[in-house]
Amino acid sequence: MKNENTIKVLKIEPGKMPYEKEMVNDLEGIQAEVEGMFECVYLDNNCIAVxxxxxxxxxxxxxRRIGNDIIAGPFFICGDSxxxxxxxxxxxxxxxxxxxFKDAPVFSGDEPEAQPRMIVTSFNY
Structure with missing residues (x-):
C-alpha cells in the first residue's frame, strides 16, 4: 500500500484542546508537527502518538500524560496501517x-516523569 500524501490526525498542543488537522505525510511534515526529531508511542486501536x-x-x-510518561511539546495521533x-x-x-486528551493538565515540572532521562546500556563481550 502506497502511503497517503496527506493524512487526518489529532493534533495535541500544550494547554490547548486537541483538534483535527490534515498534515503532509512525509519526513518534513512529521518533523514540522512535533517541532523536531520524532519517535512513535504505540497506543490502542492501531494508533500511534508521534x-x-x-x-x-x-x-x-x-x-499530556501517556501511560507512565509525560510528553513534552506538541504531538499528534495517527493511524497505523x-x-x-x-x-x-x-x-x-x-x-x-x-x-x-481533552483535559490539558497543569504540570509543576517536578514530576519524576517530567525529568529528562537517558537509558545507557553496556555490553560486555
Missing amino acids: VNEEGKLNGMELN DDGEFISLTDEQMEVFASE
Whole structure:
C-alpha cells in the first residue's frame, strides 16, 4: 500500500484542546508537527502518538500524560496501517482520543516523569 500524501490526525498542543488537522505525510511534515526529531508511542486501536523525541531535553512545555510518561511539546495521533505506514484516523478513533486528551493538565515540572532521562546500556563481550 502506497502511503497517503496527506493524512487526518489529532493534533495535541500544550494547554490547548486537541483538534483535527490534515498534515503532509512525509519526513518534513512529521518533523514540522512535533517541532523536531520524532519517535512513535504505540497506543490502542492501531494508533500511534508521534512525539518529539527530545522534547524534555530541549525544555519544551509539558503537554499530556501517556501511560507512565509525560510528553513534552506538541504531538499528534495517527493511524497505523498493516504495513507500518502512518494513515488517517477514522472518525471513531478521532472521537476516542479527542475525549481522552481533552483535559490539558497543569504540570509543576517536578514530576519524576517530567525529568529528562537517558537509558545507557553496556555490553560486555
